[in-house]
Amino acid sequence: MVRVMATGVFDLLHPGHVYFLTEAKKLGDELVVVVARDQTARRLKREPFVPEHLRREMVEALKPVDRAILGSTTDIYETVVRERPDIIALGYNQLWNEREVEGECARRGVPAKVVRLGAYPHNDIATRKLVERIQQRAPSPSPEAR
């Protein structure tokens, strides 16, 4: 049984996420997705719009996902040591370095292989673009501006 792990914030789900998780699942038999905690997302990216327990629930509702779990708030390798994945799938735009992640996993006793996945070929709607689209349609704050 080959266990694959993928991680992310998954704030507003879009087809790029589904593509990433579908490709990750193809690398093995079981896909465990680590959903970043609110405080981790806040520190590394921005405050999520959807709270962590609901982001986890939505990711677990996706077909390629066997289990979705919340990550650690302090040490991203804590979950790796607990879940012992055979493969860690990185999205095309996730910033970690493959060799560094493999090295740190090995140092902690988990000989996982790190695989970089390709970009979604039709990425016409990523989270940032979706957020911009929603914000552009925000009601004007003052009546004069309408």
Place this chain on the structure above:
Amino acid sequence: MVRVMATGVFDLLHPGHVYFLTEAKKLGDELVVVVARDQTARRLKREPFVPEHLRREMVEALKPVDRAILGSTTDIYETVVRERPDIIALGYNQLWNEREVEGECARRGVPAKVVRLGAYPHNDIATRKLVERIQQRAPSPSPEAR
């Protein structure tokens, strides 16, 4: 084989949608979801943020969904006649009247039963609330306002 049909816009997926579709699937063996066309959503509700082909793709990626199809732009019963569901599941806040829908299905030769599902018990984030949250965090339009 009991075929269940559910419909909706499914613009920004949230746990209430997953709950609705999970409950709908429990009513039979196969769940076909009709995703409203952009022009139908525009007419009945508001312009969707996510275009119809991506909304369809996201709905089909959800575990309870066997098939997601785009609806008709002119006649909502066109899809009912083509798919011939045994059961039509209505969400707790969908405005159709059960008896009227059953009557119209019967007139068109589809003896479907219409079942009204209950509300998501923990609906702490619906689409409207999520949109408001995103819009409230929109960058200020003028530099003085920052």
